[in-house]
Amino acid sequence: MSDVAIFAGFAKALRAAGAGVTADRTRTFLEAVSLVGPDRRRDVYWAGRATLCAEPDDLATYDAVFASWFSAEEPRARTRSRQDRQVVVQAGLDEAPRGSAEAGDDQQVAMLASVTETLRHRDVASLSVGERAVVARMFAGLDVTVPRRRSPRRTPRRHGDLDPTRTLRDQLRRAGEPGPLRFRAPRRRPRRVVILVDVSGSMSAYADSLLRLAHRLAAASPRQVEVFTLGTRLTRVTAAMRLRDPEDALAAAGATVPDWSGGTRLGEVLRAFIDRWGQRGMARGAVVVIASDGWERGDPVLLGDQVARLQRLAHRVLWANPHRGRAGYAPVQGGIAAVHPHLDALVAGHSVAAFQALLDEVGR
Amino acid sequence: MKQPRSSDELGRDLGEVGYLADEGLATIAYLALAMQRPLLLEGEPGTGKTALAEALARAYGLPLIRLQCYEGIDATQALYDWDFPRQILHLRTVEATADRSQVDAESVEQSLFDERFLLARPILRALREAPAVLLVDEIDRADDEFEAFLLEVLSTNQVTIPELGTVRATVPPIVVLTSNRTRELHDALKRRCLYHWIEHPALAREIEIVRTRMPEVSQRLAEQVAGVVSDLRSRGDLLKPPGVAETLDWTAALVRLECDDLDLETAAATIGAVCKYREDIDRVRDALSSMLA
Numbered sequence: 064m065s066d067v068a069i070f071a072g073f074a075k076a077l078r079a080a081g082a083g084v085t086a087d088r089t090r091t092f093l094e095a096v097s098l099v100g101p102d103r104r105r106d107v108y109w110a111g112r113a114t115l116c117a118e119p120d121d122l123a124t125y126d127a128v129f130a131s132w133f134s135a136e137e138p139r140a141r142t143r144s145r146q147d148r149q150v151v152v153q154a155g156l157d158e159a160p161r162g163s164a165e166a167g168d169d170q171q172v173a174m175l176a177s178v179t180e181t182l183r184h185r186d187v188a189s190l191s192v193g194e195r196a197v198v199a200r201m202f203a204g205l206d207v208t209v210p211r212r213r214s215p216r217r218t219p220r221r222h223g224d225l226d227p228t229r230t231l232r233d234q235l236r237r238a239g240e241p242g243p244l245r246f247r248a249p250r251r252r253p254r255r256v257v258i259l260v261d262v263s264g265s266m267s268a269y270a271d272s273l274l275r276l277a278h279r280l281a282a283a284s285p286r287q288v289e290v291f292t293l294g295t296r297l298t299r300v301t302a303a304m305r306l307r308d309p310e311d312a313l314a315a316a317g318a319t320v321p322d323w324s325g326g327t328r329l330g331e332v333l334r335a336f337i338d339r340w341g342q343r344g345m346a347r348g349a350v351v352v353i354a355s356d357g358w359e360r361g362d363p364v365l366l367g368d369q370v371a372r373l374q375r376l377a378h379r380v381l382w383a384n385p386h387r388g389r390a391g392y393a394p395v396q397g398g399i400a401a402v403h404p405h406l407d408a409l410v411a412g413h414s415v416a417a418f419q420a421l422l423d424e425v426g427r
Numbered sequence: 428m429k430q431p432r433s434s435d436e437l438g439r440d441l442g443e444v445g446y447l448a449d450e451g452l453a454t455i456a457y458l459a460l461a462m463q464r465p466l467l468l469e470g471e472p473g474t475g476k477t478a479l480a481e482a483l484a485r486a487y488g489l490p491l492i493r494l495q496c497y498e499g500i501d502a503t504q505a506l507y508d509w510d511f512p513r514q515i516l517h518l519r520t521v522e523a524t525a526d527r528s529q530v531d532a533e534s535v536e537q538s539l540f541d542e543r544f545l546l547a548r549p550i551l552r553a554l555r556e557a558p559a560v561l562l563v564d565e566i567d568r569a570d571d572e573f574e575a576f577l578l579e580v581l582s583t584n585q586v587t588i589p590e591l592g593t594v595r596a597t598v599p600p601i602v603v604l605t606s607n608r609t610r611e612l613h614d615a616l617k618r619r620c621l622y623h624w625i626e627h628p629a630l631a632r633e634i635e636i637v638r639t640r641m642p643e644v645s646q647r648l649a650e651q652v653a654g655v656v657s658d659l660r661s662r663g664d665l666l667k668p669p670g671v672a673e674t675l676d677w678t679a680a681l682v683r684l685e686c687d688d689l690d691l692e693t694a695a696a697t698i699g700a701v702c703k704y705r706e707d708i709d710r711v712r713d714a715l716s717s718m719l720a
Contacts, residue, residue, distance in 0.1 A: 087618060091462075095621075098461050099434065099454060106434070109454035113621040117614070119469070122624060216499030231511045239518050250499075286571060301611075342666065344567070344609025372666070 070096055070107075073132045074115060080128050082121045088114055104133060120299075183415045186388065188268035201415050202275045202309065207283040208426025210254040210350050212378070223248030253287045254378065256280060256425060257346055259336065261355030262292045262320060263327035269385045269412065270323075271313065273354045276418050278304050278312045280425070289345060293332045293355065294322035297339070327358060329398060330365035337372055346376045350425055354383040354412055357399030367401030374405045383412030383421050429487065431457060445639050446475070446482030447632060455623045456483065465581055465602035467617065470625030472607065473670020480562035480603040489601070493562045494549035496569035502576060506586060508546045514539050540590035550580055557596040560603065567606040571613065578616050628671060630657045636671060637678050644678055651689040651719070652678050656701065658718050659711060666704045676700045691719055 074092055078084040095110035108129055116125050182190075182198055190198060219229060226247035233242055258277045262270045274290075281288040281304040290304045291297055303315035317323065333353075337346065351373055359366050374380045384399065386392055388411035394403045403409065410424055411417040431437040437460070438453035448456065456479070459466040468476040484491035494505055521535055553561035563577065580586060581602060585595040604620060606612060628636060630653055637649040652674060660668045669677075677700040686693045694715050702708045 083614070085618065091464075091621075094462060095458050098458060105450065106454060109434075109451045110458060112451065113455040113458060113623055116622055116624075117617045118608075118611075118622075119624050214499060215497075228511070231515070235511060235514060239515055338666075340608075343607055347609070 066101055067093065070101070073111070073128070076132055077111075077115055077125060077128045080124050082115065082124050082128075083117055084115050107133070186385075186413045187272045187415070188385070188413065198272070198415060199275060199309070202272075202279050202418075205276075205279055205415070205419050205422055207280055207422055209284040209287070210256065210378075210426050211251040212254040212348065214250045214252040216250045216252075217247040218250045220246055220248035222246055253284045255287045255289065255345065255349035256284065257289045257291070257341075257349050257351045257377075259291050259293050259333070259351070259353045259355075261327060261329070261353075262294045262323055262325075263358070264324045265327070265356055265358045266354075266385070267324045269354070272418070273383070273412065274300075274304075274313055274316055275309055276354075276421070278309050280422070281305060281312075282307070289340075290316075291336060291340075292316070292320050292322075293327065293329060293336075293353075294320070295325045295328055295332070296322055297332045297335045298322070299340075326360060327355075328361050329355060329357070329359045330361050330363070330369055333366065333369040333373070337369060337376070341373060341376055346373060348378050350379050350381065351377045352381045352383060352421070352425060356384055356386055357382070357394075357396060357402065359398030359401075363397040363401040366398055367405065370402040371405045374407075379407040380405065381421070381424055382406050382409045383417075384409060385411070385413040387411040388413040388417055431460065433457065440486040441479075441482050442639075444482050444485040446478060446486075447628075447636050447639060448479070448482075449628070449632065452479070452623060452625065455621055459621050460601060462621070463599045465604055465620045467604045467606065467612075467620035467622050468625055469606050469608055469622070471627065471668070471670055473672035474625040474627060475671055476603075476605040476625060477562065477564060480560055480605075483601060483603070484560040487558075487560075490556055490559045491562060492549050492553045492556070492559055492600075493564060495564045496566050496573070498568055498570060500569050500573055504548055505550050505573070505577075506548050506580075507551045507588060508548065509540070510544045510546050514544050517544070542591070545588070545591065550577075551586055551594060553600040553602075554580075554584065554586060554594050554596040557600045558598045559600045561600045563602065563604045565607060566604050566616075567608060567610045567612060574613050574616050578613075578619060582619060627660055627668075630654065633657065633671065633674060637674060640675055641678055641682065644682060645687055648681065648687055648689060649678065652681065655689070655694070655715075655718050659701065662710075662714075664710060665702065665707045667702070667707065669701045673701045689719060691716055694719060 070093055071089060074084050074089040092111055092114040095114050096107055099106040099110050101107060111129065112122070112125055116122055179197070179201065182194060183201065185194070187195075187198060217223075217226070219226065223246040226245040229245040229247070233245060234240065258280065260270060260273045260277060277288070277290045281290060281301070285305055288304070289299070289301050291299050291301075298320045300316040300319050303319055304312050306312040306315055340346070353370075370380065382399075382402065387409060394400055394409060399409075408424055410421050412421055431440055434450070434454040434457035437457045438448050438450070441448045441453070441456075456466060458464070468479065470476055481491055483489070517539065518535070521530065521538075547555065549561065553559050566574065566577070584599045585593055587593045633653040633656070634646075634649045637644060637653060638646065656669050656674045656677070659665060677697060680697045680700045681689065681693065684693060684697070695712055698708055698711055698715070702711050
């Protein structure tokens with residue numbers, strides 16, 4: 064194998080392992096290797112790290128692939144297991160019972176509407192496969208209001224404060240002749256929304272719907288919505304949520320999340336989020352939505368502390384708890400009792416109607 | 428500007444001006460210079476991202492031009508702007524002094540868009556003064572649109588000012604971008620750059636850094652300070668683990684207090700130089716005695 068083939072092959076292997084390596088990155092890598100020389104292993108290592116990696120998450124993958132590709136031993140068979148794409152059962156259109164052929168269209172439409180209306184209020188955990196598919200389509204109909212914040216940047220407006228630059232610029236255009244005054248006002252920009260979805264075993268019936276909800280929000284404000292899953296570890300699924308089609312997005316998220324339906328260490332995982340992302344700036348001034356039943360196996364005090372920390376960073380912290388929708392619910396369990404004082408709102412999150420209420424709360 | 432011939436040579440050049448780069452950073456900085464690509468640095472605050480640009484400028488005797496990004500930054504703040512008040516003043520002066528019949532409208536107009544009314548902002552200055560080091564600090568704070576604009580300038584190394592013409596850099600400037608990852612940068616920009624994630628230095632390297640930056644500090648004090656800081660980082664329960672910048676701050680504070688041997692009392696009194704959160708300070712105060720034992 065020629066040198067070029069070895070290095071190009073390495074880039075390809077890295078791509079197969081999940082790093083975002085593109086053809087032009089590979090070319091840059093080859094150029095870098097030719098500059099530092101291919102003789103020293105560590106030079107090649109750093110050249111590759113600088114050209115083929117784009118974020119800290121890539122570094123671990125890079126190290127592993129580098130070690131196996133450039134090891135003296137025989138290459139091992141690929142052990143990476145591919146997770147199956149989630150198969151979505153497509154249900155038929157709402158089958159309204161047809162008593163007689165004479166039944167008018169009006170009646171059928173009314174029947175359809177009422178079935179949808181009932182489904183809107185049903186707990187998503189109790190749905191059959193067919194109903195689930197209908198509900199999945201209902202997410203597209205949810206109204207999304209993107210929360211906004213005042214930006215320090217000002218844009219031209221009819222009313223507001225005087226805009227000296229534009230007034231002067233206009234005046235200059237008229238060769239110094241005075242004219243009408245120009246005004247400006249602060250611009251309103253979409254506020255960042257961070258959604259943390261609990262995907263542990265106790266939430267497995269809701270995780271799918273909650274991710275659909277996250278996808279709906281991400282589609283409305285793609286650059287300002289960040290989505291993470293919480294389980295035994297923290298996984299960022301923002302990239303998956305940016306895919307246009309909800310089914311593709313969910314399948315991609317399913318392939319990324321390693322701890323689907325596992326246990327929860329909510330407090331620790333939340334701390335990992337705040338340490339790695341939140342405090343750096345992602346949660347600052349953002350609307351943070353935590354979707355979880357608050358079932359904490361660890362220490363509720365840690366969980367409470369972390370949510371308190373989050374509350375100090377974020378604009379608003381909302382907690383969506385599927386059990387909140389049940390009659391007679393009171394936030395007394397260990398986890399949720401610990402976080403309750405630090406929340407801006409505790410909302411339900413069990414049915415499509417509740418999801419709409421959650422979206423309204425986010426957009427407030 | 429002299430061009431380093433290998434990464435080791437670049438590492439030595441940086442070392443001479445007091446910046447100790449590890450092997451990875453030296454290799455990547457060398458590649459950035461040799462391939463004339465921007466260098467994108469990410470890492471915890473206080474690990475020396477900005478300092479690298481300063482060191483590069485000093486090592487090669489180049490001017491350092493800094494562009495601090497913030498939300499809403501646009502071309503008039505990054506590239507160039509016309510000095511409107513002076514232009515108007517100029518117009519009025521012409522009006523007041525010149526004989527009406529002899530004023531040539533066209534030449535007055537042209538004199539308005541003259542070099543002397545041009546306010547060169549960092550990027551234009553970097554292109555003109557090249558070779559130079561252009562530091563684009565905290566690019567993640569700027570908007571997406573600004574990123575696209577920056578990408579265009581960085582890939583062509585030229586800027587067109589409609590009234591004056593095109594400004595092209597004779598030698599492309601050395602561009603260092605830093606980001607704190609508050610926002611994901613666009614892939615197009617990342618692809619153009621060489622990427623490096625700066626880690627906290629190892630204990631021995633940190634002692635060396637302290638000794639290089641502050642030769643007046645005794646080896647013993649440097650060891651103690653770096654030791655405590657590295658313990659703090661490995662604790663894992665701090666809200667904000669201290670960076671190298673904090674280590675240097677703390678050492679400087681201790682030097683001011685003429686402390687030559689770190690004792691519990693002085694350490695507790697100056698801990699505010701290392702930890703910036705009340706929760707962290709409380710935790711660290713309790714643990715200091717065992718760390719210094």
